[in-house]
Amino acid sequence: MSLNPVALEELVRRVLLEDVGPGDVATSAVVPEDVRCTAQIVAAAPGILCGHPVARAVFRALDPSVEYTPLVPEGSEVDAGAPVASLSGPARPILTAERAALGLLQKMSGIATATRRLADGIKYYHARLVAGWETLPGLRLLEQYAVRVGGGQVQPYGLAGGVLIRSGHLALAGGVREAVVAARKSAPPLSRVAVEVASLEQVQEALDAGADILVLTGMDPETVKRAVEQASGKAVLEACGTADPSHLIEIAKTGVDIISVCDLAHSAKSIPFRLSIEGAKAQEKEA
Known part of the structure; x- marks a missing residue:
């Protein structure tokens, strides 16, 4: 499991441009340029650690000589007070990068922690846990990575990555059948066509039109179960769930193939981390 290095470099550049801008006034004023230090990143609450590659990239973007050493593997469960990385x-660059690096580490670890909690709750059922389409442009790379580290799966990265016919498409196309047929004609040959359906009547329309994936929206568990029986394996069925573990179990019991949690990425509570400076000294100058 890895991050696209080119995309990560660009994301880090934009993050630092926003956070640091023309410079870190406080650090430049207080910390002499020749001072070196060692530090640790410490978890302030329990959770799943996610984001080593990102934190490393942030620190090293300001100075490639900064050494970032993970102390626990990516995806590990950590306790409050546990050191997770050393620097x-x-x-100066360590302190300047601190806020951006820890902020991303906290967000990604929060997503991974929430995902692991939900994925573990349904691991004995057929259904797979997938983060919904509601990830944020600009942070989607990191959010989807964190979901995978937590044990979930993700939707296509962007709108070009798959065909999802939403309710707005259905309204403008004239119905489920019309929208699926139109998508089949225009989409790339190997594309799978997914369509949102809100009733058992629309389930049948989608099946008759040859949709590959039926996204069941606004259905209670009993209706989802009936949709599973109606589809009888003719299409992949995806049901929308919430971040409530008990609700996910109820959905999983229906036999659905996929459970997507729309707010998984952006509603997860961040896991706090802090930077602990351990030692500092001025760099010896050459004679």
């Missing part, structure tokens, strides 16, 4: 190098 050494010039003090």
Whole structure:
């Protein structure tokens, strides 16, 4: 499991451009340029650690000589007070990158923690846990990575990655059948066509039109179960769930193939981390 290095580099550049801008006034004023330090990133609450590659990239973007060493593997469960990474190098870039690096680490660890909790709850059922389409442009790369680290799966990265016919498409196309047929004609040959359906009548329309994936929206568990029986394996069925583990179990019991949690990425509570400076000294100058 890895992050696209080109996309990560661009994301980090934009994050630092926003957070640091023309410079870190406080650090430049207080910390001499020749001071080096060692530090640790410490978890302030229990959770699933996610984001080592991102935190490393943030620190090293400001100074490639900064050494970032993970102390626990990516995806590990950590306790409050546990050191998760060590840092050494010039003090200024370490302090300047602190807020951005820890902020991303906190957000990604929160998503991974929430995902692991939900995925573990349905691991003995047929259904797969998938993060919904509601990830944020600009942070989608990190949000989807964190979901995978937590044990979930993700939707296509962007609108070009798959065909999802939503309710707005249905209203403008004239119905389920019309929208699916139109998508089949225009989409790339190997594309799978997914369509949102809100009733058992629309389920049948979608099946008759040859849709590959039926996204069951606004249905209670009993209706989802009936939709599963109606489809009888002719299409992949995806039901929308919430971040409530008990609700996910009820949905999983219906026999549906996929459970998507729309707010999984953006509603997860961040896991706090702090930077602990351990030692500092001025760099010895050459004679």
